[in-house]
Amino acid sequence: MEFDQLIIGLAGVIATASPIVFAVLGETLTERAGVINLSVNGMILLTAMSGFAVAATTGSVLLGFAAGMLIGALVGAVVAFTSITLRQSQVAIGFVLALMTRDLAYYLGSPFTGQNGPRVPPAPIPLLSDIPVVGPLFFDHDLVVYLSFILIAVTYLWLFRTAPGLVLQGVGERPASAYVRGVDVNRQRYFYTILGGALVGLAGPAYSLSIKAGWQGTISGLDGIGWIALAITIFGGWNPLRAATGAYFFALLQWLSLVLQPVLTGIPSQVLQVAPFPLMILTLLLVNFGSTEWVRRRLSALPEDQRRAVNALIRRLNVSPPSALGTNFRKQ
Template identity: 40%
Template sequence: MDQVAELLVLTLAAGTPLVFAALGELVTEKSGVLNLGVEGMMLVGAVTSFMVAATTGSPWLGVGAGMLAGAALSLVFAVLTLSLMANQVATGLALSLFGIGLSAFVGLGYVSIVIEGIAPLGVPGLSDLPLVGKLLFGHNPLVYLSLALFAAIRWFLYRTRPGLILRAVGENPQSAHAIGFPVVRIRYLAVMFGGACAGIGGAYLAVAYTPLWTEGMTAGRGWIALALVVFATWRPWRVLAGAYLFGGVTLATFQAQALGVTVPSQLLAMLPYLATIVVLAIISRDATAIRLNAPASLGRPFHPGL
C-alpha cells in the first residue's frame, strides 16, 4: 500500500507544473485573451527563480521572483496585444520563442550551480502515519499551493462578482464595455495573472521538482498546459484532472517498464498524451457545454474606440 501512496505523491508532484501553468492560462483565456507564450513564461520564471535562489540562498524568494518574472514577461505580451492590438497568436508564439532564448541567455552563468531546493513537507509524527501520512502531509509545499490556487480560482470565477465580470469580458467585450467595465484593464490583469502562474510553474521545476537550471528544462510542458486548457473546455476541475492524469499516466508507464511489462516504450511514451486527450474529450463531449464554457471572444482583439 505504501507503494500506492508513493505513486500518488509522485503523480501530484509530476502534475503540479502543469496545474500552475494551465490554471493561469485558463484565467487569461476566460478574459478572452489567448496567450500562447506559456512555455516562454515558464522558462523565464524557472531561470529567474533559480538565479534568485542561488544568489540569496532562499528558494522561496526564488519562487516569488519567478512569479514576478512570469508576470513581467506577460506584461510585454499584454502591451503588444491589448494596447497596440498585435495579433495574439503571432505575439504569443513570439513570446514563447523569446522566453526560450532569453532564459537560456541570462541563465548562462547558472548552469553549474547547485542549490538547496524546496523539500517535501515533513510534519513530525503525521507524515509517518501509515498510508495517509505521506498522502496528506508528504507533498512539496508548492503542491499544496497549487491546490489552494485551484480552489481560489474556482471560487473566484464562479462565486464572485469580479469573476463574473471577467467571464463577461471574455464572452462579449463590447457589451461589457458598453455597461462600463474597463475591458482592457481587466484583460491586462488576467494576462498578468496567467504569466505569474506560469512563472510559478517554472519556478516549481527549477527550485523544487528538479533543483537545477539548464536551457529548455521545461521540455514542452508549457505547450501541454495550453492544450490541457482547451481539452478541459475551460473548466478548472478538468484542468486539474487532466494535469494529474497526464502526470499519473507518465509515471504509470515508468512503473510498468520497471515491473518488466513488455510493451514498446515508444507506445508507453505516447500514452500520457493519448490518455489525456481521450479522457478529456470524452468528459467534454457535450457540444453545448463547450460553447457555454468557451470564451466567445477568445483571441479577438478589442478596441474600445471601434
C-alpha cells in the same frame, strides 16, 4: 509493501503535477478574459532558470519564486500590450515569445548550469500527515504542493463565486455587454493576462527549486511542458477544477509509463512516454467534434429521438471556449 509503493508513487504524481497546475490555472484565468497567451512553454523555462539563478545567488528560495512571478507577469504584460493596445495577433506574439524566452533562458542560464542551489524543504503537516493513505498522499509534501492545492480552490471560487469573477466571465464571453455595463474590458484583460503570467511564473521555480531541483540548460527536461499545459487548459474547459484534474491525469500517465515499462515489455518505452499526447488529441477530438460542420449535418438527417439522444451526449462532452477568446475589443 506493494500498496505502500503505490501510495508513494501516487504522492509523487500529485507533487510532479503541481507546476503544471500553476501553469494551467494561470492560463485559464488569462483565457477566461479573452486573451490566449501562447508563450507558456518559454515562460516556464525562463522562470525556472531565473528562479533558480536568483535563489542560488541570494540563498533565498522565496526570492527565487518572487523572481519567477515577476518575470511571468512581465511576459504577460508584453503579451497584453502587443495584443490589446497594439492589436497584433495574439497567436503570433505568443509564439514568438515562446521561442524567444526559451532561448533567453538557455542563454542567460548558461553560467548557472549544473550549479548547486537551495531547494524548498519538505514540510509534512503534523498530525494530518500521519493519517493512513490520505496523509502521505496529500499532507507529506513541501509548501509548493500545498500552494497548488490552495490556488486551485481560490481560482475556482474567484471565478464562479465572486463578483469580480462574474465580471471576468463577462469580459471573456460578451465583452461588448460587459462594456455597456461599465466594465473597462481592456483593463480587465491587462489585469488577468499579467496575473495569469505571474501564476505561470510560479511553475518554473516550482520545477527548478522543488520538483526537479536545479538548472541543467537544454537537458533540464522542461522543454515541452508548457505546450502540454496549453492543451490541458482546453481539456479543462476553462474551468480551474477540470484543468487541475487534467494536470493530475497527465502526471499520472507519465508515472504509469515509467511503472508499466518493465511489465509491458512488448511495448517500447518511447510509445508509453508519448501516450499522453495522442490521448490529449483524442480528448480534444471528443470535446470538439460535436460542433463541427459534418457532424451537425449528419445529425440533422437522424430521426428525432435519436438526434435528441446524440445531441445530449455531445452537449455533455462539449466544452466551449470563452466566446471572445483571441479577439480584440474596440470601443465603438
